[in-house]
Amino acid sequence: MDLVNLLDEREQKTVKILATIFGCVFIALLIFGVRARLDAGRMASRRAGFEASWTAADRSRNAAVREWERWSQAKTDIRNLRGAWFYDQAKGVPAMRLDLQKVLEAAGITITGIEYTAMDLVKDRLRRVSFVLPWSGSYPAFRRLLETIESHPRALFISKIDFRDIGLGSGFLEAGIALEGYYVHE
Secondary structure, eight states, X not given: OHHHHHSOHHHHHHHHHHHHHHHHHHHHHHHHHHHHHHHHHHHHHHHHHHHHHHHHHHHHHHHHHHHHHHHHHHHHHHHHHHHHTSBOTTTHHHHHHHHHHHHHHHHTOOOOOOEEEEEEETTTTXXXXXXXXXXXXXXXXXXXXXXXXXXXXXXXXXXXXXXXXXXXXXXXXXXXXXXXEEEEOO
């Protein structure tokens, strides 16, 4: 403080004013600097929150796109399944009878007295037609018939086999075979 005493009164007053101004500027810079640092921290926190929500939204959008693709594929699969497995409504029972006749010819078998019954399913959109085939013949021919039915490209399902006479030792058997076919009723 000896340096200040060397100055005259006017110079001391100027030094005090300058010191006060520098002190105020320093305090203002300190206050604004701390505040800016806190604001920067808050902004970084908000930015991180926005990035997290955008990342979550992007993941959600990607999941929705994948779900849409799966549903689109399912729709294509259903269309293909309808064309490959089910019969058309316009063709319906006659087409099933023709396919059943082809199956019997492929198995080398002739059966007469086939019974047909139609039934509604799934709110009138899908119709099931049942066929009951009376069988009497050898076991190898019976097995060949079942294999031919199973390998048929359309949806003809064996729903029931009712064995009436197994003919022990002779290899001759009598049975009733219940088949089901489906067609789409649009």
